[in-house]
Amino acid sequence: MNPSTAGWIEKFCSQISKKGIPFKNYHTLYSSLKDYGFIYGVNVNITEKIDRTLNYSEDELAKLNLITGLYHVYLFHNGEVNTDSFIKTLLDFYKSLEVSDLSLWDKLVIGKSHTSLLERLIHDRVQIDDNVITRNFNKSITNSLLFVDVLTFDSYLKKHIEPKSYAAHLESIIVGTLYQSLNSKTKITDYDKQIIDVIEASTSLSNIDVVIEDLIHDIDYDININEKKYLIDLMCLSIWDDEILETSEYQFLMQLAKQLEIEASDIQDAIISVFNFHKAHQKEVLLFQQKNPISNFYENSSQLVTKLIRRNSKRIVKEVQQSKELMLLITKSTHSDLSKEEQKKLQSQLIDVLKTIPSLAIFLLPGGAILLPIFAKLIPNLLPSAFDDNRIEE
Numbered sequence: 001m002n003p004s005t006a007g008w009i010e011k012f013c014s015q016i017s018k019k020g021i022p023f024k025n026y027h028t029l030y031s032s033l034k035d036y037g038f039i040y041g042v043n044v045n046i047t048e049k050i051d052r053t054l055n056y057s058e059d060e061l062a063k064l065n066l067i068t069g070l071y072h073v074y075l076f077h078n079g080e081v082n083t084d085s086f087i088k089t090l091l092d093f094y095k096s097l098e099v100s101d102l103s104l105w106d107k108l109v110i111g112k113s114h115t116s117l118l119e120r121l122i123h124d125r126v127q128i129d130d131n132v133i134t135r136n137f138n139k140s141i142t143n144s145l146l147f148v149d150v151l152t153f154d155s156y157l158k159k160h161i162e163p164k165s166y167a168a169h170l171e172s173i174i175v176g177t178l179y180q181s182l183n184s185k186t187k188i189t190d191y192d193k194q195i196i197d198v199i200e201a202s203t204s205l206s207n208i209d210v211v212i213e214d215l216i217h218d219i220d221y222d223i224n225i226n227e228k229k230y231l232i233d234l235m236c237l238s239i240w241d242d243e244i245l246e247t248s249e250y251q252f253l254m255q256l257a258k259q260l261e262i263e264a265s266d267i268q269d270a271i272i273s274v275f276n277f278h279k280a281h282q283k284e285v286l287l288f289q290q291k292n293p294i295s296n297f298y299e300n301s302s303q304l305v306t307k308l309i310r311r312n313s314k315r316i317v318k319e320v321q322q323s324k325e326l327m328l329l330i331t332k333s334t335h336s337d338l339s340k341e342e343q344k345k346l347q348s349q350l351i352d353v354l355k356t357i358p359s360l361a362i363f364l365l366p367g368g369a370i371l372l373p374i375f376a377k378l379i380p381n382l383l384p385s386a387f388d389d390n391r392i393e394e
Contacts, residue, residue, distance in 0.1 A: 001051055003060045009119055012067055013083040015050055021075065022047040022068070026226065029072045034273060037281065038065035039147055039233055044281050062126050062146060069150035077157040087114050093156050094121040097149070097163040125149065145171060151227050174231060176219050181235045181252060221260050228260045229270075236270040240278065245271065319353045326350070 001011045016022070023029040030039070037044040043061035046052070047068055056064070070090060075081050091114050126146065152167045221228070235256065239249045253267045320326055326349040329342055338346060 002054060003056065003063045006116060006119065008063075009067060009087065009122075010083060010115055012050065012064070013071070013081065013086065016071065017081070017083075019049045021072070022049045023072055026072075026076060029069065030226070030229070033065055033069060033147070034233065034277070036061075036065055037277065038062065038069070039230065040237055040274075040277060041146070042281075059126055063122060066122065066126065066146050066149065069147065070153055073150055073154045074157065077154070084114075087118055089157075090153070091118040091121070093153055093163055094118065094125070096156075097152070097167060145174065147230055148174075151230065154226070155224075170223065170227060173219055173221065173223060174234060177231060177235060177256070178238055180219075180256075181238050181249070219259075225262075228262055229266065232256070232260070232262070232266060232270045233273065236267070236274045240271070240274045316353065323349055323353070326353070 001008055001015065003012075023032060032047065033039050036046060043058050043065055046056070046061055046064045050064060071081065071086065074086050074089065148167050148170055151170065152161075152163050155161045155166060156163050221231075223231070232253075235253065239245065239253070253271075254264060257264055257267050320330070326346070329338065329346045329349070332338060332342070
């Protein structure tokens with residue numbers, strides 16, 4: 001399955017229905033998503049019920065874990081899952097959540113099908129690579145609060161709440177409590193402040209007039225038990241950033257448990273979970289890592305181009321081979337510099353090639369030409385790959 005091409009949600013539903021439901025209740029779902037890193041915003045794994053035919057990037061893992069959580073919440077509420085009904089309900093939910101402002105051009109390109117629209121909205125929600133380039137150039141990349149979608153969807157199904165205000169309220173509680181947790185430290189470092197920035201960047205609060213100081217004091221924890229446990233996990237994560245649990249920090253967590261009316265053992269379990277996750281994956285991920293937006297842009301550009309080219313290599317090779325002049329220019333560029341005239345000719349012909357491959361349409365957008373050198377560099381080393389990764393076997 002390829003979570004970066006059309007049809008991946010239907011493919012996911014098909015695989016789950018054939019292989020069996022991965023998680024029988026909410027507790028096992030949440031525990032597994034925590035093991036996968038989804039709860040912590042640093043995805044490292046997915047359920048074994050999904051065929052891993054590709055090496056997924058972190059953003060693709062995030063998409064798969066998000067749909068896994070949403071799928072199971074729908075299942076637990078309805079007792080069974082009809083794919084069409086699930087997709088329609090989830091699409092209505094994300095439209096209400098207003099995660100993306102689709103232009104007329106977007107709608108023309110995407111089409112009118114529920115599946116394609118939902119895939120685009122989830123795509124924007126997770127903010128994967130090409131979305132950073134085309135839409136959110138200056139926005140930090142983080143999936144720290146994606147589980148809020150799952151919790152909000154759960155309440156949407158149970159109580160028919162208004163998703164946008166509900167999610168914003170839950171996020172405001174998280175951000176406010178985060179400030180309190182960092183204030184419990186003996187010394188607040190620059191790194192602590194970066195954690196706050198990352199959390200804020202992944203909330204829905206950007207379009208709401210919120211005074212942060214008002215979130216710090218007198219928080220009304222009018223949230224359900226699942227939301228409380230998620231909040232505890234995030235607070236333990238924020239406190240554990242320096243791998244030292246100070247007395248003041250532990251006292252804060254115990255006081256928070258009292259406010260939330262949960263057992264002290266829940267705090268201890270959350271601390272152990274963060275410790276175990278950090279110990280198992282410290283070489284793979286840096287929790288709540290924040291990078292310069294410009295650095296993110298170029299890094300993600302490279303990752304995106306590499307991913308798209310390698311997955312479309314057969315068609316690219318076929319198109320390139322039909323242009324002898326383009327082949328000569330690419331060959332020359334591998335061992336010597338091209339003249340300005342040759343560079344313009346290479347760029348023009350590469351764009352002609354890319355027009356035939358819809359998934360590489362990003363090159364045709366304003367500024368897309370800066371990615372062409374990456375494309376040209378990868379051409380000589382293209383590897384064959386299958387295209388229709390999301391075809392459902394009969």
